Amino acid sequence: MIPYGLHEIDHTDINAVIEILRSDFITQGPLVSKFEEKVTYYCGSKYGVAVNSATSALHVACLALKLSSGDRVWTSANTFVASANCALYCGADVDFIDIDLQTYNMSIASLEEKLKVAKLENKLPKIVIPVHYAGQSCDMKSVFRLSKEYGFKIIEDASHALGGKYCDKLIGGCDYSDITIFSFHPVKMITSGEGGMALTNDKSVAEDMFLYRTHGITRNQDLMKIQSLGEICDFQQVELGFNYRMTDIHAALGVSQMRKINEFVKKRKKIAKYYDKAFFDKPVTTPWQHLDTSSSYHLYTVCIDKEQCGKSQRHVYDEMRKNGIGVSLHYMPVYRHPYYQSLGFKIGYCSNAEYIYKQIISLPIYPKLKVEDQDYIIHKMKEVLK
Numbered sequence: 001m002i003p004y005g006l007h008e009i010d011h012t013d014i015n016a017v018i019e020i021l022r023s024d025f026i027t028q029g030p031l032v033s034k035f036e037e038k039v040t041y042y043c044g045s046k047y048g049v050a051v052n053s054a055t056s057a058l059h060v061a062c063l064a065l066k067l068s069s070g071d072r073v074w075t076s077a078n079t080f081v082a083s084a085n086c087a088l089y090c091g092a093d094v095d096f097i098d099i100d101l102q103t104y105n106m107s108i109a110s111l112e113e114k115l116k117v118a119k120l121e122n123k124l125p126k127i128v129i130p131v132h133y134a135g136q137s138c139d140m141k142s143v144f145r146l147s148k149e150y151g152f153k154i155i156e157d158a159s160h161a162l163g164g165k166y167c168d169k170l171i172g173g174c175d176y177s178d179i180t181i182f183s184f185h186p187v188k189m190i191t192s193g194e195g196g197m198a199l200t201n202d203k204s205v206a207e208d209m210f211l212y213r214t215h216g217i218t219r220n221q222d223l224m225k226i227q228s229l230g231e232i233c234d235f236q237q238v239e240l241g242f243n244y245r246m247t248d249i250h251a252a253l254g255v256s257q258m259r260k261i262n263e264f265v266k267k268r269k270k271i272a273k274y275y276d277k278a279f280f281d282k283p284v285t286t287p288w289q290h291l292d293t294s295s296s297y298h299l300y301t302v303c304i305d306k307e308q309c310g311k312s313q314r315h316v317y318d319e320m321r322k323n324g325i326g327v328s329l330h331y332m333p334v335y336r337h338p339y340y341q342s343l344g345f346k347i348g349y350c351s352n353a354e355y356i357y358k359q360i361i362s363l364p365i366y367p368k369l370k371v372e373d374q375d376y377i378i379h380k381m382k383e384v385l386k
């Protein structure tokens with residue numbers, strides 16, 4: 001089966017990991033700091049906090065922004081569950097914003113409308129988490145403007161978007177947000193096996209995230225709270241944190257992969273262009289791109305309009321899979337998951353997200369996808385839709 005996404009590991013990656021296995025540090029050591037430096041330097045932000053997943057990064061990000069019970073988080077309906085779960089981990093409530101029908105990103109119009117109502121009801125969110133779907137940035141200037149007007153914090157879920165650009169700058173610079181998080185899961189832009197990172201330009205937010213990463217324990221004398229007792233105390237727990245550390249084994253892979261980020265993005269863009277061209281005169285709608293953005297193309301999502309091509313999404317999905325092509329679907333709106341329905345969310349809650357969910361399919365895209373395989377995918381798509 002040709003998968004929808006796949007990592008690319010070469011001998012330099014393998015050697016980088018072997019080297020660490022032979023060294024004195026296996027868990028969080030010098031490679032974790034090096035990985036943080038590499039990513040922050042690339043993205044143009046001041047601080048990076050590497051953790052064991054993007055899910056953990058979202059959690060420490062919410063904690064550092066002081067999210068707690070009674071607070072509200074809003075995120076896009078069209079995302080992976082982790083973008084919403086982080087709010088619930090902190091005891092906060094979560095709600096969903098409908099998407100734009102062109103970009104499939106959070107709709108600014110829907111966000112603004114919901115904010116107006118929430119203000120009247122005194123139920124404004126503390127944090128909004130825009131998700132850069134497929135690697136294409138949200139309209140961050142507008143989200144930022146609204147954050148000033150309504151007083152909320154912003155965490156960019158850029159799990160798909162390392163190497164993507166917004167207004168000619170790499171995503172991750174946190175120009176229009178408090179924190180940006182990345183995922184290094186194997187299907188994402190680069191991999192560390194499992195891993196994530198939270199980037200910020202705010203020193204105290206970064207310090208808090210470092211604390212929450214390691215049990216809420218500090219070794220910094222200035223941050224310690226008991227000082228004058230004359231007792232020996234190498235470290236103190238000053239907050240309730242977690243063990244979300246990344247190992248040096250994972251970080252070594254991450255550092256090695258970062259050397260290839262531009263090459264990975266280039267290859268993905270080439271694949272996307274090839275699909276764009278192949279489907280130029282239909283039968284499917286290719287991903288629309290806003291002029292302010294340059295997508296990293298974590299995903300390549302096509303839209304199958306049943307009226308137009310006479311074939312349903314279900315039919316295309318089943319036929320492609322029968323032919324060994326691992327097409328996928330990103331995403332079922334988060335609130336449709338049984339767990340979220342048990343919290344009271346109803347099917348149909350965000351009409352645009354539902355409309356898209358019933359028409360989209362993710363075609364395979366990853367750096368080492370072969371041209372022959374892509375030709376086969378395109379050929380089968382056209383055959384299935386004939």
Ligand SMILES: *Cc1c(COP(=O)(O)O)cnc(C)c1O
Nearest residue numbers: 053054055080082159183184185
């Ligand atoms: C993959 C993903 C995550 C979670 O990443 P992990 O590193 O697997 O925890 C969060 N949000 C989005 C949008 C993702 O695609």
